[in-house]
Amino acid sequence: MKPMKIAILPGDGIGPEVMNEALKILRVLQDQDVSFQTTINILPWNSEYYLENGRMMPENGLAILSDYDAILFGAIGDERVPDPITIWELIMPIRKKFKQYVNLRPVKNLNGIQTPLFNQDQHIDFVIIRENAEGEYSNSGGRLYEGTQDELAVQNTIITRKGTEKIAKYAFEYARKTAGRKVTSATKSNAVIHSMKLWDEVVAGVAKEYPDIQLEKNYIDALSAYFVQRPDTFDVVVASNLFGDILSDLGSALVGGLGLSPSANINPEKEYPSMFEPVHGSAPNIAGTGKANPIAQIWSTALMVEHLGREDLATLIVNSIEDVLSEGEVLTPDLGGNGSTFQLGDAISNKLSERMEKNSEEGL
Ligand code: NAD
Numbered sequence: 001m002k003p004m005k006i007a008i009l010p011g012d013g014i015g016p017e018v019m020n021e022a023l024k025i026l027r028v029l030q031d032q033d034v035s036f037q038t039t040i041n042i043l044p045w046n047s048e049y050y051l052e053n054g055r056m057m058p059e060n061g062l063a064i065l066s067d068y069d070a071i072l073f074g075a076i077g078d079e080r081v082p083d084p085i086t087i088w089e090l091i092m093p094i095r096k097k098f099k100q101y102v103n104l105r106p107v108k109n110l111n112g113i114q115t116p117l118f119n120q121d122q123h124i125d126f127v128i129i130r131e132n133a134e135g136e137y138s139n140s141g142g143r144l145y146e147g148t149q150d151e152l153a154v155q156n157t158i159i160t161r162k163g164t165e166k167i168a169k170y171a172f173e174y175a176r177k178t179a180g181r182k183v184t185s186a187t188k189s190n191a192v193i194h195s196m197k198l199w200d201e202v203v204a205g206v207a208k209e210y211p212d213i214q215l216e217k218n219y220i221d222a223l224s225a226y227f228v229q230r231p232d233t234f235d236v237v238v239a240s241n242l243f244g245d246i247l248s249d250l251g252s253a254l255v256g257g258l259g260l261s262p263s264a265n266i267n268p269e270k271e272y273p274s275m276f277e278p279v280h281g282s283a284p285n286i287a288g289t290g291k292a293n294p295i296a297q298i299w300s301t302a303l304m305v306e307h308l309g310r311e312d313l314a315t316l317i318v319n320s321i322e323d324v325l326s327e328g329e330v331l332t333p334d335l336g337g338n339g340s341t342f343q344l345g346d347a348i349s350n351k352l353s354e355r356m357e358k359n360s361e362e363g364l
């Protein structure tokens, strides 16, 4: 098989530190499985690059990226460069140009992790599918009468039939593929919100094509409470851009926080590369100290491997993370240990290597 081409964008701060650990994982896969070969290119497009060149990426940056099968992103953000520049000149153009309209975030309580927000008997394992291209985060709107007592601001929400249909289909297909029984739609159509009435209609229409999967509709306020009260009852949660943004952070807090939260920006048609990145930023407060937890980056790598068609290898990566968490010997400070980024990454890649060796001996 042809090697998969992967663009690596380490970024700033702890980005390159956690990316190094993700690269160890890709190396193990490559060494142990002849049918999963990758060609990796590291692209140094970060704040340093901006300070030298006056731009976040080369003029033909997007054209360069379009040649890849996937993009693995670290994190971006540096106090010497305003945040709007790092975000709007690097991350956003990639998401938009490559039509990554699905933002997928797993919410899963990994073996070995406890948080005060859920009962240890609960088995939490669901995904949030967030619409990533339209919705509440639109350019439509503005401010009037600025600086006067009559000042007002208008923000328009754009919900389209096509956009909603595509995200709902993705959610139902995902449920089917992962043997999920239920799709939960986040809405607020009981209030005078026209956009969510259309959302509900379209989601219900798509649901008819999936009689094997139940559609549950919850108002966003109640759903936020259910996330805390009965997180073990969800399979796939589909939400608009704003609702999905908020639910994602709640979901991440439920099962362990930023150091453990991966995400995928997906172009389902595979017409363009998809991008995989931890939810966290460049964490300048701990950059250079070896304290960064590499699990979010490693798990994002697993999502990438899954997207590239190797769900089996993705599962092995997540299992290896859980092995190391359960043993609890080399945890980073955010997990209550005093291990380093490097030690935790090493432990996970060693486990992965052991698991793959064992599988190949058993002829699996
Ligand atoms: P942050 O996620 O970088 O950090 C928030 C807190 O979580 C900090 O205390 C940090 O130390 C901790 N933390 C984050 N990741 C961690 C990890 N892997 N292990 C252990 N602790 C971790 O968010 P912030 O401080 O608000 O932002 C810092 C910079 O990152 C800003 O410039 C911001 O714009 C940028 N940012 C970028 C992205 C992205 O690249 N997609 C996302 C969020 C923030």
Ligand code: MN
Pocket: 245, 246, 249
């Ligand atoms: Mn957010």
